[in-house]
Amino acid sequence: xxxxxxxxLPLHLMLLPxxxxxxxxxxxxxxxxxxxxxxxxxxxxLFGDQKWVGLDNFEYVMNLPSFTQVLWNTLFISSLKLxxxxxxxxxxxxxLNELASNVIKRSVQTAIYLPYFLSWVVLGGIxxxxxxxxxxxxxxxxxxFGVSKIFFLGDNDWFPFTLIASDVxxxxxxxxxxxxxxxxxxxxxxxxxxTIDGANRWHKTWxxxxxxxxxxxxxxxxxxxxQLLNAGFDQVFNLYSPQxxxxxxxxDTFVYxxxxxxxxxxxxxxxxxxxxxxxxxLISSSYFLAYRFAKYRIF
Amino acid sequence: MTTVxxxxxxxxxxxxxxxxxxxVSLLCILPLVHIIAVSFSSSAAASAGYVRLWPxxxxxxxxxxxxxxxxxxxxxVVSLTRIGIGTPLNLLLTILVAYPLSKESHALRFRxxxxxxxxVTMLFNGGLIPWxxxxxxxxxLDSIWALVLPxxxxxxxxxxxxxxFREIPKxxxxxxxxxxxxxxxxxxxxxxPISKPALATLALFSMVEHWNSWFDGLLLMGNPxxxxxxxxxxxxxxxxxxxxxxxxxxxxxxxxxxxxLKSSQIFLGSLPIILAxxxxxxxxxxxxxxxxxxx
Numbered sequence: 001x002x003x004x005x006x007x008x009l010p011l012h013l014m015l016l017p018x019x020x021x022x023x024x025x026x027x028x029x030x031x032x033x034x035x036x037x038x039x040x041x042x043x044x045x046l047f048g049d050q051k052w053v054g055l056d057n058f059e060y061v062m063n064l065p066s067f068t069q070v071l072w073n074t075l076f077i078s079s080l081k082l083x084x085x086x087x088x089x090x091x092x093x094x095x096l097n098e099l100a101s102n103v104i105k106r107s108v109q110t111a112i113y114l115p116y117f118l119s120w121v122v123l124g125g126i127x128x129x130x131x132x133x134x135x136x137x138x139x140x141x142x143x144x145f146g147v148s149k150i151f152f153l154g155d156n157d158w159f160p161f162t163l164i165a166s167d168v169x170x171x172x173x174x175x176x177x178x179x180x181x182x183x184x185x186x187x188x189x190x191x192x193x194x195t196i197d198g199a200n201r202w203h204k205t206w207x208x209x210x211x212x213x214x215x216x217x218x219x220x221x222x223x224x225x226x227q228l229l230n231a232g233f234d235q236v237f238n239l240y241s242p243q244x245x246x247x248x249x250x251x252d253t254f255v256y257x258x259x260x261x262x263x264x265x266x267x268x269x270x271x272x273x274x275x276x277x278x279x280x281x282l283i284s285s286s287y288f289l290a291y292r293f294a295k296y297r298i299f
Numbered sequence: 300m301t302t303v304x305x306x307x308x309x310x311x312x313x314x315x316x317x318x319x320x321x322x323v324s325l326l327c328i329l330p331l332v333h334i335i336a337v338s339f340s341s342s343a344a345a346s347a348g349y350v351r352l353w354p355x356x357x358x359x360x361x362x363x364x365x366x367x368x369x370x371x372x373x374x375x376v377v378s379l380t381r382i383g384i385g386t387p388l389n390l391l392l393t394i395l396v397a398y399p400l401s402k403e404s405h406a407l408r409f410r411x412x413x414x415x416x417x418x419v420t421m422l423f424n425g426g427l428i429p430w431x432x433x434x435x436x437x438x439x440l441d442s443i444w445a446l447v448l449p450x451x452x453x454x455x456x457x458x459x460x461x462x463x464f465r466e467i468p469k470x471x472x473x474x475x476x477x478x479x480x481x482x483x484x485x486x487x488x489x490x491x492p493i494s495k496p497a498l499a500t501l502a503l504f505s506m507v508e509h510w511n512s513w514f515d516g517l518l519l520m521g522n523p524x525x526x527x528x529x530x531x532x533x534x535x536x537x538x539x540x541x542x543x544x545x546x547x548x549x550x551x552x553x554x555x556x557x558x559x560l561k562s563s564q565i566f567l568g569s570l571p572i573i574l575a576x577x578x579x580x581x582x583x584x585x586x587x588x589x590x591x592x593x594x
Binding site for chain 1: 317325398402413420432462481482529532536558580583
């Protein structure tokens with residue numbers, strides 16, 4: 001018993017620094033959600049003598065007309081991002097796999113994967129410039145076809161779709177490579193056999209490729225479900241402006257503005273807490289489903 | 300990446316497919332090429348909208364201006380310090396956490412308790428305000444530690460590495476233990492050298508993450524002198540109009556336009572990523588195969 005413990009002790013010691021870090025920087029802030037139930041005054045400190053107000057902050061938020069709008073925006077933007085973010089990479093992976101030339105294939109992969117690595121600050125800067133109605137290259141290009149100027153980032157009708165399209169643009173290369181890696185794992189013998197049986201391109205895609213990567217599709221769909229309330233803070237923060245709050249304000253940007261700009265700490269924490277609870281439920285269920293249907297285990 | 304070979308015919312559909320894919324590739328790269336072209340163009344040409352994919356009246360003016368700003372260099376130093384401290388710290392903690400967690404439950408008491416303790420941090424967080432308040436109470440605002448300590452344990456990397464560790468043959472470890480090596484020795488002399496490709500992938504993940512982060516800098520640094528580069532670029536390119544710049548700055552600006560200046564900063568902000576991209580891509584594809592699709 002003693003000997004076993006002595007053998008194990010170094011393992012526990014190794015875990016110690018990591019544990020200290022997550023306690024200090026993850027668990028203490030989790031305890032901080034109590035701010036949601038307080039009329040929080042920063043000067044008194046996180047564990048100071050704050051005034052408790054029960055569910056007042058939650059009630060206050062639920063009665064804000066903008067809250068319903070923000071919740072709707074979040075769900076609308078993120079669900080469209082999720083759906084397109086699953087389908088478009090799948091289509092591209094299949095198209096890429098059909099390419100005969102390896103040079104083109106590799107070049108295409110390299111090109112579509114690049115935006116994934118750039119920050120939303122950089123991409124935001126690029127989009128603001130190229131989408132600008134005054135001198136932006138996109139509007140100029142559309143002008144050649146007689147399309148009148150579009151305020152992609154300043155018009156409430158266009159803004160959510162600009163967000164969705166640019167998010168897909170940034171991330172589809174990543175998804176494509178995940179699917180492509182999965183396609184590589186399919187037994188080439190299946191395709192050969194199908195060819196001998198007289199199957200054409202579509203038959204093979206439909207009956208071999210897609211079933212062959214079904215597990216990956218299920219896995220990615222299920223896991224992305226947990227992100228339903230994350231409509232993309234980094235992106236929205238770098239692209240929005242007061243004109244498009246109506247259509248583009250999401251839970252995370254809402255928390256930032258009422259919390260840090262308007263200093264309503266309690267209210268902002270209540271919104272954050274609401275979001276965390278729902279996200280936790282969604283993520284846990286999606287991991288459960290991923291285990292159930294794709295035998296996915298995290299560790 | 301190798302892919303499945305099959306009936307590759309040069310028919311109409313193949314040509315159409317290739318053309319379509321090349322077009323989409325251009326859509327991913329041309330915006331960046333355009334910004335680079337604008338950044339090297341004269342202010343007049345850029346403001347008039349003459350620039351497409353090649354600089355018009357080539358000039359370094361906007362770069363000279365950006366590089367003459369002390370704020371630019373200060374933030375560059377902050378970013379490099381951040382990577383210099385953050386990445387080794389991330390790797391060290393990833394190894395130290397992943398090794399014990401890669402053991403079976405009977406070899407490490409409370410293994411699942413530990414594993415869940417780390418995993419939960421990926422599922423739930425207190426939200427923005429409690430996070431900010433906590434860091435403020437620790438006295439970390441305006442310190443480089445605020446940028447590296449909160450994310451010191453990258454749990455996602457831990458999951459990848461512990462799965463990698465599990466693939467290492469048990470015999471190697473047993474042989475080391477018989478030879479009298481302790482766990483620390485085993486990690487350092489056996490696991491780390493074997494895992495070099497995985498660790499290189501995780502190091503790249505971590506460097507890109509640190510380089511691209513901007514919000515924590517913006518939020519936690521009260522003094523703009525402590526901004527990392529991306530936060531600095533965010534305030535210049537996204538938030539600010541040049542109207543609220545100082546008077547001598549305005550004089551310099553006669554030579555360059557708002558657009559060329561912003562474009563040069565966008566390019567500088569992405570330059571290390573573009574330079575490292577060939578390595579990034581190769582390793583990240585491995586990383587993806589290592590992680591996402593193993594289940």
